[in-house]
Amino acid sequence: xxxxxxxxxxxxxxxxxxxxxxxxxxxxxxxxxxxxxxxxxxxxxxxxxxxxxxxxxxxxxxxxxxxxxxxxxxxxxxxxxxxxxxxxxxxxxxxxxxxxxxxxxxxxxxxxxxxxxxxxxxxxxxxxxxxxxxxxxxxxxxxxxxxxxxxxxxxxxxxxxxxxxxxxxxxxxxxxxxxxxxxxxxxxxxxxxxxxxxxxxxxxxxxxxxxxxxxxxxxxxxxxxxxxxxxxxxxxxxxxxxxxxxxxxxxxxxxxxxxxxxxxxxxxxxxxxxxxxxxxxxxxxxxxxxxxxxxxxxxxxxxxxxxxxxxxxxxxxxxxxxxxxxxxxxxxxxxxxxxxxxxxxxxxxxxxxxxxxxxxxxxxxxxxxxxxxxxxxxxxxxxxxxxxxxxxxxxxxxxxxxxxxxxxxxxx
Amino acid sequence: xxxxxxxxxxxxxxxxxxxxxxxxxxxxxxxxxxxxxxxxxxxxxxxxxxxxxxxxxxxxxxxxxxxxxxxxxxxxxxxxxxxxxxxxxxxxxxxxxxxxxxxxxxxxxxxxxxxxxxxxxxxxxxxxxxxxxxxxxxxxxxxxxxxxxxxxxxxxxxxxxxxxxxxxxxxxxxxxxxxxxxxxxxxxxxxxxxxxxxxxxxxxxxxxxxxxxxxxxxxxxxxxxxxxxxxxxxx
Amino acid sequence: xxxxxxxxxxxxxxxxxxxxxxxxxxxxxxxxxxxxxxxxxxxxxxxxxxxxxxxxxxxxxxxxxxxxxxxxxxxxxxxxxxxxxxxxxxxxxxxxxxxxxxxxxxxxxxxxxxxxxxxxxxxxxxxxxxxxxxxxxxxxxxxxxxxxxxxxxxxxxxxxxxxxxxxxxxxxxxxxxxxxxxxxxxxxxxxxxxxxxxxxxxxxxxxxxxxxxxxxxxxxxxxxxxxxxxxxxxxxxxxxxxxxxxxxxxxxxxxxxxxx
Numbered sequence: 001x002x003x004x005x006x007x008x009x010x011x012x013x014x015x016x017x018x019x020x021x022x023x024x025x026x027x028x029x030x031x032x033x034x035x036x037x038x039x040x041x042x043x044x045x046x047x048x049x050x051x052x053x054x055x056x057x058x059x060x061x062x063x064x065x066x067x068x069x070x071x072x073x074x075x076x077x078x079x080x081x082x083x084x085x086x087x088x089x090x091x092x093x094x095x096x097x098x099x100x101x102x103x104x105x106x107x108x109x110x111x112x113x114x115x116x117x118x119x120x121x122x123x124x125x126x127x128x129x130x131x132x133x134x135x136x137x138x139x140x141x142x143x144x145x146x147x148x149x150x151x152x153x154x155x156x157x158x159x160x161x162x163x164x165x166x167x168x169x170x171x172x173x174x175x176x177x178x179x180x181x182x183x184x185x186x187x188x189x190x191x192x193x194x195x196x197x198x199x200x201x202x203x204x205x206x207x208x209x210x211x212x213x214x215x216x217x218x219x220x221x222x223x224x225x226x227x228x229x230x231x232x233x234x235x236x237x238x239x240x241x242x243x244x245x246x247x248x249x250x251x252x253x254x255x256x257x258x259x260x261x262x263x264x265x266x267x268x269x270x271x272x273x274x275x276x277x278x279x280x281x282x283x284x285x286x287x288x289x290x291x292x293x294x295x296x297x298x299x300x301x302x303x304x305x306x307x308x309x310x311x312x313x314x315x316x317x318x319x320x321x322x323x324x325x326x327x328x329x330x331x332x333x334x335x336x337x338x339x340x341x342x343x344x345x346x347x348x349x350x351x352x353x354x355x356x357x358x359x360x361x362x363x364x365x366x367x368x369x370x371x372x373x374x375x376x377x378x379x380x381x382x383x384x385x386x387x388x389x390x391x392x393x394x395x396x397x398x399x400x401x402x403x404x405x406x407x408x409x410x411x412x
Numbered sequence: 413x414x415x416x417x418x419x420x421x422x423x424x425x426x427x428x429x430x431x432x433x434x435x436x437x438x439x440x441x442x443x444x445x446x447x448x449x450x451x452x453x454x455x456x457x458x459x460x461x462x463x464x465x466x467x468x469x470x471x472x473x474x475x476x477x478x479x480x481x482x483x484x485x486x487x488x489x490x491x492x493x494x495x496x497x498x499x500x501x502x503x504x505x506x507x508x509x510x511x512x513x514x515x516x517x518x519x520x521x522x523x524x525x526x527x528x529x530x531x532x533x534x535x536x537x538x539x540x541x542x543x544x545x546x547x548x549x550x551x552x553x554x555x556x557x558x559x560x561x562x563x564x565x566x567x568x569x570x571x572x573x574x575x576x577x578x579x580x581x582x583x584x585x586x587x588x589x590x591x592x593x594x595x596x597x598x599x600x601x602x603x604x605x606x607x608x609x610x611x612x613x614x615x616x617x618x619x620x621x622x623x624x625x626x627x628x629x630x631x632x633x634x635x636x637x638x639x640x641x642x643x644x645x646x647x
Numbered sequence: 648x649x650x651x652x653x654x655x656x657x658x659x660x661x662x663x664x665x666x667x668x669x670x671x672x673x674x675x676x677x678x679x680x681x682x683x684x685x686x687x688x689x690x691x692x693x694x695x696x697x698x699x700x701x702x703x704x705x706x707x708x709x710x711x712x713x714x715x716x717x718x719x720x721x722x723x724x725x726x727x728x729x730x731x732x733x734x735x736x737x738x739x740x741x742x743x744x745x746x747x748x749x750x751x752x753x754x755x756x757x758x759x760x761x762x763x764x765x766x767x768x769x770x771x772x773x774x775x776x777x778x779x780x781x782x783x784x785x786x787x788x789x790x791x792x793x794x795x796x797x798x799x800x801x802x803x804x805x806x807x808x809x810x811x812x813x814x815x816x817x818x819x820x821x822x823x824x825x826x827x828x829x830x831x832x833x834x835x836x837x838x839x840x841x842x843x844x845x846x847x848x849x850x851x852x853x854x855x856x857x858x859x860x861x862x863x864x865x866x867x868x869x870x871x872x873x874x875x876x877x878x879x880x881x882x883x884x885x886x887x888x889x890x891x892x893x894x895x896x897x898x899x900x901x902x903x904x905x906x907x
Contacts, residue, residue, distance in 0.1 A: 295862035370833040379818035463906040489725035495718030499661035
């Protein structure tokens with residue numbers, strides 16, 4: 001009883017201490033800077049609707065800043081807008097526009113440096129350089145925000161959600177488009193990226209480097225200039241993501257470079273120039289993924305060891321697999337290949353003849369990329385067939401010994 | 413009516429017509445004879461514009477025929493082998509040829525004559541060789557032209573049709589037409605021809621009436637007379 | 648010419664082979680659409696077939712028609728018609744009847760399937776245009792061969808050889824030269840080599856529209872820049888037209904000196 005009354009007491013104290021500061025164009029407090037000056041830790045700043053032309057607002061107190069429909073912070077193309085250096089803050093329900101562009105400084109709509117326990121939610125960012133820029137911070141949540149800009153080239157554009165040297169972050173439900181990279185992770189650990197939609201960014205939908213022990217799922221990456229890049233990282237889990245329509249001479253659904261001990265399952269790769277491009281990947285399990293109508297479903301370059309491809313569906317890709325090495329330490333098992341022409345006499349659902357996913361033509365194309373102009377030529381069909389009958393150039397042991405007769409997944 | 417002037421024609425290394433000169437007057441039946449490969453068909457085809465001579469000129473009714481096609485409206489030609497588009501019917505073919513030549517025609521009479529009525533709606537591909545030849549004859553004789561050229565007209569014909577053919581030829585002759593015939597059937601030549609043109613080594617070896625030929629070769633039988641002419645080639 | 652065209656066309660339209668050809672495409676269209684349920688995929692499969700089959704059928708029909716109607720042609724030659732018109736009439740007649748088989752055979756199942764509502768309509772139309780071009784080109788080429796070759800068997804052999812060369816051997820030589828000279832920039836070479844073969848040109852035209860251009864890497868960029876623009880499309884179409892005109896031109900030249 002005593003304990004409860006104590007809690008109640010403390011609660012009332014803290015409640016009575018936390019005050020709300022209202023900001024509006026006609027109020028006594030008409031600028032956000034002024035409001036922050038007046039605020040103390042635990043206070044709330046409510047910004048009423050209207051346009052506030054302010055930039056480089058220093059948020060150095062543990063406060064909640066929120067707005068309503070029509071609350072717009074206009075950075076007037078000059079520097080950053082909000083610059084947070086305090087823990088336990090929240091920013092909600094506001095719209096920030098017109099962040100300054102710089103070639104030397106990372107101007108952002110919301111810049112967060114060395115903070116813990118924070119939430120950025122329902123924020124709309126438009127015409128920005130960097131969107132949400134987070135450095136050396138922990139336990140942050142970035143939820144349901146919309147970030148967009150009209151980036152033209154890589155040099156004078158910034159990233160949507162950019163996180164550097166941080167941990168335990170959660171990026172959920174955001175939509176990012178028209179930026180350089182949609183979501184950017186560098187040295188970020190123990191974090192989750194899920195239910196985001198990243199599309200039409202000029203470089204990567206997701207750019208992910210030196211970040212271990214992270215999970216990303218249920219995201220959709222669509223129409224990005226170069227797709228998604230995941231590099232120099234370990235212990236990643238990726239599932240139920242969609243990698244769609246990354247067409248271009250150097251585009252891929254997913255680029256894996258120097259990745260170790262990673263699980264990739266239940267993803268959909270559709271209509272990408274290259275579904276997955278793997279360079280130096282080791283101990284990766286690919287399971288139950290669907291590769292639909294890509295140029296290459298999978299392209300493996302150099303030193304990829306002990307990768308397992310299991311129960312994936314390879315459907316209507318121009319080329320299923322490209323390999324630039326004869327060494328093969330990778331295993332293909334129980335995948336469905338739409339190009340498979342074998343039979344299943346014992347009706348166990350598994351083809352009786354092995355499938356060789358590397359065709360002679362994809363071997364030739366690897367050596368001479370220009371040869372691709374002969375794609376779907378009758379001559380190419382003929383050499384592919386003869387190579388299938390008696391392999392000379394393609395790795396002899398690279399095959400799916402137990403190809404499925406029907407597709408494994410219902411992802412589409 | 414027709415003049416061949418110094419016609420040369422080679423097929424590859426083979427010289428077929430070698431400076432041939434020939435003058436055919438209007439009216440009468442001319443049989444063009446000669447051993448196999450003597451250039452009878454080539455000569456006719458030159459006149460028809462199907463074979464183009466290497467040298468020389470051909471005139472028809474006073475005008476050169478080379479590189480022209482309009483003059484063909486005034487001649488009828490019966491080709492050696494009658495082979496028609498197999499999917500057309502007889503009547504369609506007749507109508508088509510009529511359509512191609514802006515000229516009046518009397519095909520009904522000829523169809524009657526050769527008993528083709530029941531074949532009119534049959535496809536040409538299903539007809540026998542003899543029937544095809546009859547259709548061929550209808551196509552040739554249905555137009556009223558000054559010159560009629562018949563290349564082996566008797567092929568595959570039954571005796572009755574043969575009689576009809578001879579009658580037709582006589583009738584046309586009476587109308588003052590010029591008729592050129594090539595054939596190997598000497599009895600036929602004997603019966604219908606007014607004049608014989610004998611080709612040898614790409615030249616006209618003999619031109620004249622049957623009687624003149626017999627006289628020249630001292631032979632009363634036309635067949636032997638011709639054989640006599642041919643054997644001279646090898647002598 | 649129109650009269651000859653009309654009769655050649657009627658004649659062919661009644662031939663069993665026209666129906667077989669038409670039914671083949673009809674069946675193919677239905678099977679592809681109603682078993683596959685994916686118009687885009689069906690278009691790719693169709694392309695594979697059209698690129699190989701239309702030239703082959705065009706070649707065979709052309710040669711066969713020429714030799715089979717040789718005597719009839721002679722009959723026509725004795726009629727008061729310009730010989731150029733006779734052959735042009737026959738040529739257009741064959742090409743048209745083949746094109747009709749193609750367009751109707753594939754068009755009917757696609758329209759029944761609901762092509763007009765699909766986004767694939769442009770690709771499909773392009774496919775039919777290219778297929779029709781291939782018909783006209785290969786009938787013209789085979790007519791050329793037939794006109795230059797008296798012997799039926801030889802003519803047939805040459806025609807098949809020509810098809811084999813353009814459909815298979817050419818690409819083989821092309822591929823080998825690409826592999827052998829891969830230290831050199833090959834994009835211009837590939838572009839020209841593609842232009843010189845109507846089958847390759849048609850294939851690339853369709854492939855680029857089916858968005859496989861992105862696969863082509865650097866070469867692709869050059870190709871897409873060329874074919875992707877309206878100008879490139881115009882050039883490619885003009886080259887296909889040239890591929891029709893040039894054999895026709897040669898045919899007419901040949902005809903002037905040809906003995907029958």
